[in-house]
Amino acid sequence: MSQPAGHLEELREIVAEVLELEPEEVADGGDFVEEYEADSLRAIEILARIEKRYKVEIPQSELNEMRNLKAVYDVVARYAGWGE
Amino acid sequence: MTGVPITGCGVLTAAGEGPAALAAPAVAAAGAPAVRVDVTGLYEDLPRPTASAIAGFDVRATLGRKGTSFFDRATALAIVACGHAVRDAGLDLETADPARIGLVLGTTTGSLGSTMDYSRETLVQDRPYLVNPVLFPNTVMNCASGQAAIWYGFKGVNATVAGGPLAFLQSLRYAMNALDRGFADTILVGAVEEFTPQAAWAAELAGARPAGEAAAVFVLDRHARADGPALxxxxxxxxxxxxxxxxxxxxxxxxxxxxxxxxxxxxxxxxxxxxxxxxxxxxxxxxxxxxxxxxxxxxxxxxxxxxxxxxxxxxxxxxxxxxxxxxxxxxxxxxxxxxxxxxxxxxxxxxxxxxxxxxxxxx
Amino acid sequence: MSRVVVTGLGPVSSIGIGVTAFLGGLRAGRSGVSPIESFDASGFPHRHAGETKDFRPEAVLRRLKPEAWGRSSQLAAAAARLAVRDAGLDPGGSWTGGAGAVIGTTSGESQVVELLVAQQLADGFAGMDPEAIRRLPAERLAYAVAEELGLTGEALTLATACSAGNYAIGYAYDCVAGGEADVMLAGGADSVCRWAHAGFYRLGALTERECRPFDAGRSGILTAEGGAVLVLENADHAAARGARVYAEVLGYGVNCDAGHMVAPDEDSIAACMRIAHGNAGIRPQDVDYISAHGTGTPANDLVEARAVRQVFGDGAPPISSIKSMLGHTMGAASGFGAIATALAIAEGFLPPTINWTTPDPGMPWVDPVPNTARPAEVRVAQNNGFAFGGNNAITMFGAVR
CATH class of the missing domain: 3.40.47.10 (Thiolase/Chalcone synthase)
Structure with missing residues (x-):
């Protein structure tokens, strides 16, 4: 199993690709909509790529939570059982 | 009678960028052979290794990465051609009223590549709905005109004409009417067609000429001064x-x-x-x-x-x-x-x- | 500028084919939604759509050979044939000289595209059927109408997605008003397809089986199909032949959000309404009824209602969505809206928004004509159409003066 930092960096790469940024441009707390011009389509695609990558199912209702990288990590960790 | 002035032109074809390339003897001479480039690096599954595609077209190099990585080729070509036309016309988008600038683009089916790929995903993914939402707008035929409007902020009349080989003159007619009826003062009018495996194969199988690729956009300005510059x-x-x-x-x-x-x-x-x-x-x-x-x-x-x-x-x-x-x-x-x-x-x-x-x- | 009137209506819809059946469906608040049959929907959590299952092209078409044309072209041509019949225009009469057809569409021959995809998956690109490829170009929707009716004027397909029907009506109106033609067939057509169903589902914009525009619990669109064509005619031409007139076309407005491909824009939609009102020469307070774009997604209906509020203030007229009955027929949608609007004016009633149970506290000024058609005198009506790409188009109709 990868370490939390490994997961965070993987998520950073996924987010960066969908938001058309370099991974280093995605700050842990950077708001996707306010700072990176994300929209609902891109948010759904981020969710979709995460689901595919980690073989988890995350309901679209969680999208409201997933406003920045740290929040995405927390949601995914909860559904993927990373913290256990 | 006075017509509607054409104040700018942006064109990309296999012959190169800009209208001058179209007047060059290699293209313009009667019976000139097809200008073909190696397209095997562009796509894998093609009926022929060479085609009249726009060689080396790279949307990221031209427009940057942000906002462009999900564009299909037709959309990217349309945006680039619009940009050339705007510059050629000396149209100042900073000062012009965006609500008075329109865009009319001709097409055959929109991006057949985007549409077929999207439909294909519904059949090959684990579940039919596991498609990429960001690519969904690429499946509508007005994608290129909608994205170009967003890119440049054209908020006037925005239309897509599906006319196949007649699409451009039909678009021109639509644009002339829209200017005449006061829906815009300036209209960019053009047409775009991308080179993809779908387009190449469709041409091949239908017995048509090999598929080419081109985008050309013109600026029509109803109120261009009679003594002002016009092409x-x-x-x-x-x-x-x-x-x-x-x-x-x-x-x-x-x-x-x-x-x-x-x-x-x-x-x-x-x-x-x-x-x-x-x-x-x-x-x-x-x-x-x-x-x-x-x-x-x-x-x-x-x-x-x-x-x-x-x-x-x-x-x-x-x-x-x-x-x-x-x-x-x-x-x-x-x-x-x-x-x-x-x-x-x-x-x-x-x-x-x-x-x-x-x-x-x-x- | 000549006056332009609507003299024929040709709906091919899931709630009725032909004007009598369609009018009956509108009055009764009938739902055209049913389990999907045109493609295998078993892998989708939501498996309902508004398919026109009763459509038999050979029963309506007289000249067009259905096998040479895709379903959307068939729908367009059949709708046009019905509209001409309704208008009492002599088939093959002299009116066809110079008469034209303008048809709007979102996805053109989408079922042909999906057939080619199936062939590609089975046998590679080389396995695609050349005959299917010939049925593919979207321009054929308008050509199908011209061929079916023997028209020699302009034949134009406008592919401005889900407002395309209104784009078509607007342009055809200009053709008649400006003297280019005495008669134009205008409207839209689209076919249900798998990729649109998937895309809307993926956006979270597809509801399960009841489309509930303007309801607090609305949860999305239902994909749908159909052909919707109107006969637009020079008013003098119509009067000279003693034609029955449903309504007058007063004008239209078009503009573009230039903001987002999918998300609607309140200010831009409000601006489009003002353009339409200006073009039609009417004031907001003249409008008695709005046929909404009303897709039933949380975002569209709220934005549309707010734009209405912006333009109409406290005096917003009743606004109902026939998508509650038909689902979202894409490029045909505003064509159906126009037919419903013309009927509202001619017959003196407001089509209902069905499946409506709970008011949305975010839009208390909206009267969606809930569930039951309502008698009303409609002198001026507005027909909204919005689309992917930010292509807004609004047509205005009035009672014959």
């Missing part, structure tokens, strides 16, 4: 349909050319050239034009040199006509008839004037 002007665009059992395609096209001249109040002997959709060996359209004009005139087609650019065919033809006036031998203020015919009996004709030196001379 040319559109005097009239006419269209008609020849249903089974009705008037023949030739009669219908002849009627279109006659109406275009009548509308512009121009006599046949003032027309100096034509650009038709005839392929090498065909004479249906040029015969119709010759019948109306009563004499042979120069033929300014691009023949087979750029492959089948489908919806962009007539837009490339107009760019070529204007290039002949701007940097070739065509007379200043000379008139050209542009024609086209579709597979099902539809025909179009336009009458345009070209200026040599961006309108410093006016007759």
């Amino acid at each position: 040319g002007e559109v005097l009239a665009v006419t269209t008609g349909f020849s249903p089974t059992g009705g008037p023949s395609v030739t009669e219908t096209l002849t009627g279109c050319v006659r109406r275009a001249l009548a509308r512009a109040n121009v006599s046949a002997d003032e027309v100096g050239a034509m650009a038709t959709g005839d392929l090498p060996g065909e004479t249906a359209e040029s015969d119709a034009v010759t019948t109306v004009l009563g004499r042979q005139v120069a033929h300014l087609g691009v023949g087979d040199a750029l492959g089948d650019c489908r919806a962009a065919t007539q837009a490339v033809a107009l760019a070529r006509v204007l290039a002949e006036h701007r940097c070739g031998d065509a007379p200043d203020g000379g008139l050209t008839v542009i024609t086209g015919r579709g597979a099902d009996g539809a025909v179009t004709a336009a009458l345009v004037r070209g200026w040599r030196d961006a309108g410093t001379h006016r007759g």
Whole structure:
């Protein structure tokens, strides 16, 4: 199993690709909509790529939570059982 | 009569960027062979290794990464061609009222590549709905015009005309009407067609000419000053349909050319050239034009040199006509008839004037 | 500028084919939604759509050979044939000379595209059927109408997605008003397809089986199909032949959000309404009824309602969505809206928004004509159409003066 930092960096790469940024441009707390011009389509695609990558199912209702990288990590960790 | 001024042109074809490339002998000479590039690096599954595609077109290099990585080729080409046209026209987007700038683009089916790929995903993914939401807008035929409007902030009338080989003149007619009715002061009008495996195979299997690739966009400015710079002007665009059992395609096209001249109040002997959709060996359209004009005139087609650019065919033809006036031998203020015919009996004709030196001379 | 009137209506819809059946469906608040049959929907959580299952092209078409044309072209041509019949225009009469057809669409021959995809998956690109490829170009929707009716005027397909029907009506109106033609057939057509169903589901914009525009619990669209064509005619031409007139076309407005491909824009939609009102020469307070774009997604209906509020203030007229009955027929949608609007004016009633149970506290000014058609005198009506790409188009209709 990868370490939390490994997961965070993987998520950073996924987010960066969908938001058309370099991974280093995605700050842990950077708001996707306010700072990176994300929209609902891109948010759904981020969710979709995460689901595919980690073989988890995350309901679209969680999208409201997933406003920045740290929040995405927390949601995914909860559904993927990373913290256990 | 005065037409609607064309104040700018942006064009990308296999021949290169800009209208001058279309007047070069390698493209413009009668019987010039097709300009083909190696396309095996572009896609894997193609019917032929070479095609009249736009070599080295790289949207990220041209427009940057942000906002472009999910564009299909048609959308990216349209945006780049719009940018060239805006610059050529000296249109200042900072000061212009965005609500008064419109965009009309011609197509055949939108991006067939995007649409087929998207549909394919619904069949090959674990679940049919596991498609990429960001790519969904690429499946609508107005994707290119919608994205270009977003890119440049054009908030006026925005239309997409599905017209296949007639798409550009149909778009031009739509744009002329929109200007006439006051829906915009400035309209960018053009057509785009991308090279993809789907397009290449569709052409191959249907027995058509090999698929080409092109985008050409023009700036029409209703209120351009009469003594201001212009590449040319559109005097009239006419269209008609020849249903089974009705008037023949030739009669219908002849009627279109006659109406275009009548509308512009121009006599046949003032027309100096034509650009038709005839392929090498065909004479249906040029015969119709010759019948109306009563004499042979120069033929300014691009023949087979750029492959089948489908919806962009007539837009490339107009760019070529204007290039002949701007940097070739065509007379200043000379008139050209542009024609086209579709597979099902539809025909179009336009009458345009070209200026040599961006309108410093006016007759 | 000549006056332009609506003299014929040709709906091919899931709630009725032909004007009598369609009017009956509108009055009764009938739902055209049913389990999907045109493609295998078993892998989708939501499996309902508004398919026109009763459509038999050979029963309506007289000249067009259905096998040579895709379903959307068939729908367009059949709708046009019905509209001409309704208008009492003599088939093959002299009116066809110079008459034209303008048809709007979102996805053109989408079922042909999906057939080619199936062939590609089975046998590679080389396995695609050349005959299917010939049925593919979207321009054929308008050509199908011209061929079916023997028209020799302009034949134009406008592919401005889900407002395309209104784009078509607007342009055809200009053709008649400006003297280009005495008669134009205008409207839209689209076919249900798998990729649109998937895309809307993926956006979270597809509801399960009841489309509930303007309801607090609305949860999305239902994909749907159909052909919707109107006869637009020079008023003098119509009067000279003693034609029955449903309504007058007063004008239209078009503009573009230039903001987002998918998300609607309140200010831009409000601006489009003002353009339409200006073009039609009417004031907001003249409008008695709005046929909404009303897709039933949370975002569209709220934005649309707010734009109405912006333009109409406290005086917003009733606004109902026939998508509650038909689902979202894409490029045909505003064509159906126009037909419903013309019928509202001619017959003196407001089509209902069905499936409506709970007011949305975010839009208290909206009267969605809930569930039951309502008698009303409609003198001026507005027909909204919005689309992917931010292509807004609004047509205005009025009672014959």
